Amino acid sequence: MSATIKDIAKAVGVNPSTVSRVINGTASISEETREKINQAMKELDYHPNSLARSLVNGSTFTIGLVIDAGNKDAFSNAFFIQSVIAIETAAQTKGYSVLITNHSLSDSNNIKTLVQERKVDGIILPVQCMTDELICLMTANKFPFVVMGEPQLKKEEIFWVDVDNEQGSRQAVDCLIRSAYRRPMLLVEDKKTIFESKRIKGFERECEAKGIQSPSVHAFSEERIDEFLNEILEGKRDTDSFICSNNIIAYKVLKALKAKKLDVPRQIGVITFDNYPLAEYMEPALSVVDVDTYKMGETAAELLLKAISGKEKKAKSQLIEAKIIERDSTRLKQK
Amino acid sequence: MSATIKDIAKAVGVNPSTVSRVINGTASISEETREKINQAMKELDYHPNSLARSLVNGSTFTIGLVIDAGNKDAFSNAFFIQSVIAIETAAQTKGYSVLITNHSLSDSNNIKTLVQERKVDGIILPVQCMTDELICLMTANKFPFVVMGEPQLKKEEIFWVDVDNEQGSRQAVDCLIRSAYRRPMLLVEDKKTIFESKRIKGFERECEAKGIQSPSVHAFSEERIDEFLNEILEGKRDTDSFICSNNIIAYKVLKALKAKKLDVPRQIGVITFDNYPLAEYMEPALSVVDVDTYKMGETAAELLLKAISGKEKKAKSQLIEAKIIERDSTRLKQK
DNA sequence: ATGAAAGCGCTAACAC
DNA sequence: GTGTTAGCGCTTTCAT
Numbered sequence: 014m015s016a017t018i019k020d021i022a023k024a025v026g027v028n029p030s031t032v033s034r035v036i037n038g039t040a041s042i043s044e045e046t047r048e049k050i051n052q053a054m055k056e057l058d059y060h061p062n063s064l065a066r067s068l069v070n071g072s073t074f075t076i077g078l079v080i081d082a083g084n085k086d087a088f089s090n091a092f093f094i095q096s097v098i099a100i101e102t103a104a105q106t107k108g109y110s111v112l113i114t115n116h117s118l119s120d121s122n123n124i125k126t127l128v129q130e131r132k133v134d135g136i137i138l139p140v141q142c143m144t145d146e147l148i149c150l151m152t153a154n155k156f157p158f159v160v161m162g163e164p165q166l167k168k169e170e171i172f173w174v175d176v177d178n179e180q181g182s183r184q185a186v187d188c189l190i191r192s193a194y195r196r197p198m199l200l201v202e203d204k205k206t207i208f209e210s211k212r213i214k215g216f217e218r219e220c221e222a223k224g225i226q227s228p229s230v231h232a233f234s235e236e237r238i239d240e241f242l243n244e245i246l247e248g249k250r251d252t253d254s255f256i257c258s259n260n261i262i263a264y265k266v267l268k269a270l271k272a273k274k275l276d277v278p279r280q281i282g283v284i285t286f287d288n289y290p291l292a293e294y295m296e297p298a299l300s301v302v303d304v305d306t307y308k309m310g311e312t313a314a315e316l317l318l319k320a321i322s323g324k325e326k327k328a329k330s331q332l333i334e335a336k337i338i339e340r341d342s343t344r345l346k347q348k
Numbered sequence: 349m350s351a352t353i354k355d356i357a358k359a360v361g362v363n364p365s366t367v368s369r370v371i372n373g374t375a376s377i378s379e380e381t382r383e384k385i386n387q388a389m390k391e392l393d394y395h396p397n398s399l400a401r402s403l404v405n406g407s408t409f410t411i412g413l414v415i416d417a418g419n420k421d422a423f424s425n426a427f428f429i430q431s432v433i434a435i436e437t438a439a440q441t442k443g444y445s446v447l448i449t450n451h452s453l454s455d456s457n458n459i460k461t462l463v464q465e466r467k468v469d470g471i472i473l474p475v476q477c478m479t480d481e482l483i484c485l486m487t488a489n490k491f492p493f494v495v496m497g498e499p500q501l502k503k504e505e506i507f508w509v510d511v512d513n514e515q516g517s518r519q520a521v522d523c524l525i526r527s528a529y530r531r532p533m534l535l536v537e538d539k540k541t542i543f544e545s546k547r548i549k550g551f552e553r554e555c556e557a558k559g560i561q562s563p564s565v566h567a568f569s570e571e572r573i574d575e576f577l578n579e580i581l582e583g584k585r586d587t588d589s590f591i592c593s594n595n596i597i598a599y600k601v602l603k604a605l606k607a608k609k610l611d612v613p614r615q616i617g618v619i620t621f622d623n624y625p626l627a628e629y630m631e632p633a634l635s636v637v638d639v640d641t642y643k644m645g646e647t648a649a650e651l652l653l654k655a656i657s658g659k660e661k662k663a664k665s666q667l668i669e670a671k672i673i674e675r676d677s678t679r680l681k682q683k
Numbered sequence: 684a685t686g687a688a689a690g691c692g693c694t695a696a697c698a699c
Numbered sequence: 700g701t702g703t704t705a706g707c708g709c710t711t712t713c714a715t
Contacts, residue, residue, distance in 0.1 A: 015464075015489075017692055028702045033694055043700060060464035064403045065692035069707050073399065075447070082433045094429050098417045101450045105458060110467065112410070112447050115436045123440060129350070129395035132445065154350075264629055291626055294599055352708055363686045368710055378684060400708035404691045 016057040024053045036061060075110045076100075076317055077133035079124055079142050082115035093139075096161065099310030100137060107318050109134075116142040128156050135321045137313050140164055140173075140207075157320035159313050163207055163330075172320055173330045174313045178208045181302045181335030182215030183222075185256045185284050188300065188337045190223050192345045194254040194282045197225075198241070200233040200266065201258040212258060212286070233262045238269045245281075246273065254282030254343070260289045263299055267342075283342040286335075297341035309333045351392040359388045371396060407469050410445040411435075411652055412462045414473035417450035431496070434645030435472060442653050444469075451477040463491045470656045472648050475499050475508075475542075492655035494648050498542055498665075507655055508665045509648045513543045516637045516670030517550030518557075520591045520619050523635065523672045525558050527680045529589040529617045532560075533576070535568040535601065536593040547593060547621070568597045570604070577608045580616075589617030589678070595624045598634055602677075618677040621670075632676035644668045 018036075022029040027046060034040045035050045042050075053059070067073045078100055080093065101111045112133055114123045121144055127133050128151060136151070140162035148167070151158050159172040182199070189197045199216045201209045213230050220228035229252065231237060244250035257263035263285035267277065275281050277297055285292065288303040312331050319325035353371075357364040362381060369375045370385045377385075388394070402408045413435055415428070436446045447468055449458045456479055462468050463486060471486070475497035483502070486493050494507040517534070524532045534551045536544045548565050555563035564587065566572060579585035592598035598620035602612065610616050612632055620627065623638040647666050654660035 015466075018694095019692080029692090030694075030703080031701055034701085037694080039694085041700065046700080060461075060466075062403075062692050063465040063467050064399055064408065065707090066694080067707095068397075068399045068403055068692080068709090069694050071707075078448075080429075080433065080436070082437070097448070098415065098450055101415070101448055102417070105449070110447055110449065110462075112445055113413075113432070113436055114440070114445065115433055126395075130398040131350075131395075132398050261625075261629065264626065268631065290596075291599065294596065296603065353710095354708080364708090365687080365710075366685055368708095369685085372710080374710085376684065381684080397708050400691090401710080402691095403693090403708080404710050406691075 016059045017062070018059075021050065021053045021057055021059050024057065025049045072134050072321075073132060074108055075112050075133045076104055076314070076321075077124070077127045077136040077138075078111050078113045079136065079138035080113055080115045081139045081141050083117055083141075093306070095306040096310030096313070099307040100314040103311045103314035104318070109318065121147050125150060128154060135159075135317045137161060137317055157317060159317045159320065161309065161313055163211075165207060168330065169328065171328050172316050172325075174309055174316060175330070175332055176208070176304045176309060177332040177334050178211035179215035179218075180332070181286065181304070182212040182256070183219035184335060184337050185286075185302050186216060186219035186223065186225075188284060188339060188343060189254045189256070189282055192278075192282060192343050194343070194345060195225075196251045197228070197254045197256055197282075198252045199228070199230040199256045199258070200238075200262050201230065202262070203232045203234075209258060216256065233257070233265075235265060235269070238266060242269055242273045242275065245275070253280070254284070257283065257285040260285055260287050260292060260299075263292070264295070267295060267299075278342050278345050282345055284337075288338060293340060295342070300340045300343040301338050302335050303338050304335050305333055351394045352397070353394075356385065356388045356392055356394050359392065360384045407656075408467060409443055410447050410468045411439055411649070411656075412459070412468035412471040412473075413446050413448045414459055414471065414477050415448055415450050416474045416476050418452060418476075428641070430641040431645030431648070434642040435649040438646045438649035439653070444653065456482050460485060463489060470494075470652045472496060472652055492652060494652045494655065496644065496648055498546075500542060503665065504663065506663050507651050507660075509644055509651060510665070510667055511543070511639045511644060512667040512669050513546035514550035514553070515667070516621065516639070517547040517591070518554035519670060519672050520621075520637050521551060521554035521558065521560075523619060523674060523678060524589045524591070524617055527613075527617060527678050529678070529680060530560075531586045532563070532589045532591055532617075533587045534563070534565040534591045534593070535573075535597050536565065537597070538567040538569075544593060551591065568593070568600075570600060573601060573604045577604055577610065580610070581608060588615070589619070592618065592620040595620055595622050595627060595634075598627070599630070602630060602634075612677050613680050617680055619672075623673060628675060630677070635675045635678040636673050637670050638673050639670050640668055 018029045018032045022032045032050055035042050035047050104111050114127055116124060124147060135157035137159050140160055143160055143164060161174060163175040164171060164173055186197055216230060217228050241250060245252055255266055257266055263283060266283060270277055270281055277283055284300040286302045288301040292299040292301050312333060353364045353367045357367045367385055370377050370382050439446050449462055451459060459482060470492035472494050475495055478495055478499060496509060498510040499506060499508055521532055551565060552563050576585060576587060580587055590601050592601055598618060601618060605612055605616055612618055619635040621637045623636040627634040627636050647668060
């Protein structure tokens, strides 16, 4: 067994509390004994037992991170890992550890256990995992938590961080216009997620700002794209660029465009949300609306840590800006 | 503050130890008091404090998972997250939590802290994070750990799990031969990692087994592929299929083949390691050597848990089989 | 079947 | 500046 505070107290011939004091710098200690104690700690290879410490301090110096195992979508998972690393790094910087737990839709017991058994001082969780029950439990216990992704409900009362999807969308339109495209179309998933609606909103607003009449937004499907492309070829539709809500859509759009022998970027521009590794290897290299998921995780962690320390009392939210990375698929003619 | 064992003891009018006993089922208790205690626990919404428990039991019921933040490739890819989820799930099933810590090459202090401060009962770590110092520390403290990925050194003395790269490679050759290809070429990264060498070994052995003379293995580069393709077109080279060591290589090979108007799978077959989401959307859909990273994580966790419980004394290793997922890029003619 | 008491390793309030 | 003591919430002998 490893050395305890008692062992080193005995070795030096002082009281355990004195040792504790030099460890925590919590009182003034004579130079001499401090020296001796430090010495002994090295010799006996002493390391404080974090458990005992936590027990008496009433805080674990650990934060919980819920990962959404149910979400098989490998992309959004790959996406998530950057956040995980960011959270861990930010936590570690402040002396906190990160405990993960995965959330199965069937029950949120593991999460509840985390807060009830006081294993962690606070929690970061994805919106999808946010149930009413959980919120109640946590607010009732005054248990700090921050949500990743904008919540639909109670968004004024809880801490959350999210990507600024609206601004990302506006940027995409902007980028297209700057490259002299005139009629962008936004292609989204069929699901009505909140971030899709933000993207739609941003798209419509920016189109309006740029004087584009009745901007077109469509749920993506392979058949539909084919129709659109035919209409473009027949001169019945003036769409000259696509904003895709994710990489898969972008990939399929590119494929369809190739099949119809429409040149990207010369005839049609393409830009997509999410900067996955393959985007830059595409033919042509895809321009993207890149989301700094690292920063998102970092922000979440910092927010949580503030909430834990009580520095941040009132609920607060933060939006992470999206940035455009221009590659070949939108370089019609730069202004 | 939440209820403690004392509170419920008081409420029922028994001694705290009795309560502890019914919680743990560690002694026979009269039906009556058990009832009353359970009742009180519900009413007061009692949940045991894991910290206090750990302190007295001397074990944290938590395992540490080291993630290699430095390795942008492996982890920005969906690969690792599957293992993480598997580890968490397996751990949870046995009542364990998972603490993550990221490893920066600069120092392994966070990992050391984990073991020294007794925050976890055991550790799972990627080979890349395995330093001599760490191994010494852990073996000296009899601290259980399992390595993900085959270690170069001391592989007999430590617990590890890995993908069976050799078998994966053999399978790939097999798959190609089965589809009537005759001359596969293995394309690897330039780095001499241990798993590349296993893949090479497997490739060479299986080629030999199938009677293929002097099998060709090459480090991938875009220029080189161009040369090879030219030679094939000129009839100077009899390669009729490629086994790619990762998705990026495969993607670039596909691109080069298209540029030369070589038909896949009819003229050339392509199969690649790693089943990333886009593989199936490629044109043609890529056949892959798929690695069950979920199972790998699960196995690692189970091994660690056994080591922790002392059920598995002697170091043990386990190889996870790779499976072929045949898609269009190798369907020359099925036998 | 249950109570009393000690103790896990540490911190903190109170002495002196 | 340092010792004494109590206690964080729980488990576990040792009694009875």
